Amino acid sequence: MSTGTVRDAAFEVLRRTGMTTIFGNPGSTEIPLLAGLPEDLRFVLALHEGSVVGMATGWALAGRGPALTVLHTTAGLGNAVSAIATARVNRAPLVVLVGQQDRRHLALEPFLAGRLHGLAGEYPVWTDQPVRAQDVPGAIARAAHEAVTGRGPAIVIVPMDDWSAPWDGTVEAAPAAVLRPAAVADEEIAPLAALLAQAEDPVLVAGAGADSPAGWAALTELAERLGCPVWQEAFGARAGFPQDHPQFAGVLPADRGGQRRALKGHDVVLAVGAPVFRHYPYDPGPLVEPGTRIAVVSDDPAEVHRSPAELAVLADPAAVCARLARLIPAARRRREVAGPDRRAVPPPAPGAPLRAVHVLQELARRLPPETVVIEEAPSSRADLHRLLPARRPLGFLSAAMGGLGFALPAVAGLRMALPERPVVAVVGDGSAIYGIQALWSAAHYRIGALIVVLANGRYAIMDRLAERHAGGPGAARVPWPAFPEVSLSAMARSFGCPAIRIDTHDRLVAVLDEIVPDLASRTEPLLLDIGVAPDAEFHP
Incomplete structure (x- = not known):
């Protein structure tokens, strides 16, 4: 296009690159971009920037190409740094537009002016603040290529007045397409x-x-x-x-x-x-x-x-x-492989508490092979790997960076991108608290994902690591308290997400028998708040 505004030209870039879904939590510096958004561009609201980037990460990892996020100057980018780090290690191609104060008085460092270069450290694969407003559309197009080639988040910083600047039909400093041939000689x-x-x-x-x-x-x-x-x-x-x-x-x-x-x-x-x-x-x-x-x-x-x-x-x-x-020639013999121990454990005795392994075992008996399982339950990870094998590509997803708060946003983004596949998050209650805001987005946009919370009322992984450091079970006195009063089901309902509290094996079996057969066709999220006793051992 040769007329209109920089904003109009940027929208054409978004359409051309397939980035027509925008994940964001808007601030005042993004209003000139987002107010009056064209109807063919979809805005998805999250209530925290970690959830914004986490949802976009799930969307991108589902194979939808680079995902677009919008963050609000210093506060938004700063809040999202941990999720940006996760996106980088998880190889998720993201384009991150970061709002900046009006270019015309940045020299005076006005309110909300951000020192944004380097704020996300070395986690972005590319960062740019275009020299001219007219270079913004090209920078967005280049960021899409950089995100795919670099397998991570590419940041473009845009002063708020750039969007209304006249578009002069300038040359975009980015190719229209990039070929990445996979042939191997x-x-x-x-x-x-x-x-x-x-x-x-x-x-x-x-x-x-x-x-x-x-x-x-x-x-x-x-x-x-x-x-x-x-x-x-x-x-x-x-x-x-x-x-x-x-x-x-x-x-x-x-x-x-x-x-x-x-x-x-x-x-x-x-x-x-x-x-x-x-x-x-x-x-x-x-x-x-x-x-x-x-x-x-x-x-x-x-x-x-x-x-x-x-x-x-x-x-x-x-x-x-x-x-x-x-x-290479075929092997003369095939080595015997023992494989993971998938033997069943007996259900808890009457009156005995549920453990995470009981929950995982019942899930394993019911989930179809095409299910995407997102894991963020550190103290139960070994049992999850053992009992819930990935049986299809993208059958398993975890936060390779190790920071908490990934699973709940990612489960929403993945299910939104893959409505034909069942998507289940298995999350510890400590982990869930870090990304709980994403439940509002999941409920509001009717994202039919299942969230299974293994609620032991504490950071069990930290307790086990402290015991290991001190020499064995019971050897460490930890300074952090448990938090049994935190109710994930109550928190979920406060965000508009349906939730069920489960404390017995019979109730667990009944609920799973009811909901799992219809996972692929669900049109609203459901959180299962399952009370479990802390695991006695930890296997990294």
Whole structure:
């Protein structure tokens, strides 16, 4: 377009790039952009900036392309930094428009003027405040490309008067389209193919970067060709391999000692879509036993560049694995894989409290394979991995950054983007409190997600970590109190979200039998506030 305002030109960019859903919590500096929004652009309100970015992260991870968020100057961007960090580590392409005071008196640092460059640290993949108002549409278009290529949030800072500036038809400093060919030439991966072909006992480690239909198919074909076990990376944001496959070994231990034991006996370890390796807590010693060689395949430059591997391939994991499966000879034998222990536990005795494992087990018996499970229950994570395997791409999602407050916004964004798939969040009550504002958006926009809160009335993960630090159960006196008086069901209802309190196994079974069969067709959220006793042990 050659006439109109910068705002009009920016809207054309949003339409062209598919960013027609805007997640935001508006402030005064964003009014010139949002007031009188065209009807073909949808605004989704969240009640806190962490929820804004969390919902957009869920939307983007559902494969809808870059998601658009609008934040309010210093306060909005500052409130969203933790969620922006999560989006970066979760590889979610976001375009973040941050409002700024009127350009014409910024030199005087007026009220609401923000020192916005660097406020989000190094978590954005790109940040820009255009020199001229007329450069804003091009900056938004470039941010969409940067977010996709850099796999993370790209920030554009826009002074509020820029939107009404006349559009002069200036050249946009961004391409109309970016091609990212995924072809992999055989000669380029010949060294990796040779390494695997020579291996006597290889093993694969799958990561979030392989979580796509093409990634699952290629990695499955490669694993079956090699006849080897496949581990899931520790603290992964997503599952890179079907976790109900007979060659799935489980989630890799998060400490070096446990990892060495898990990978012992393998002469080649190939990490696919994952770095080498993520750990917590610190444990001294080498990553693998002497004599074990490490290779990595990832399309994330940062993952590749920091991985202490003998050989690294910076390319699309699905394309590389598909070619490797055709280049290497079939294994002469298939290694037996024990896999995760999925044995059932008995229900609680009459009068005994529910535990998280009882809830997870009943969910596992009922959830269909296409369910998206979002996890933010740190003290129960090991049981969730064991009992709720990801059976479809995007079947599992977690906050790889580790900060709380991700699941409730993400479950809303994901279900909004994928109305055909059941979406379930499994969240601790301590975690849920950090993102509770997202329930209002879920209720207001009639987002049919199920939120399962494992309510033990405390930060159980912190209690267990303190005990481990002090030498064993009961050895630590912690300064933080429990919070049994907090009612997540009451909080949910106050935001307009239906909620059910559950305290017995019989009630749990009855409620799940009633609601799970209709999860895919739900048109409103539901929170299950389930009272559980704290887990006695913690396995990172």
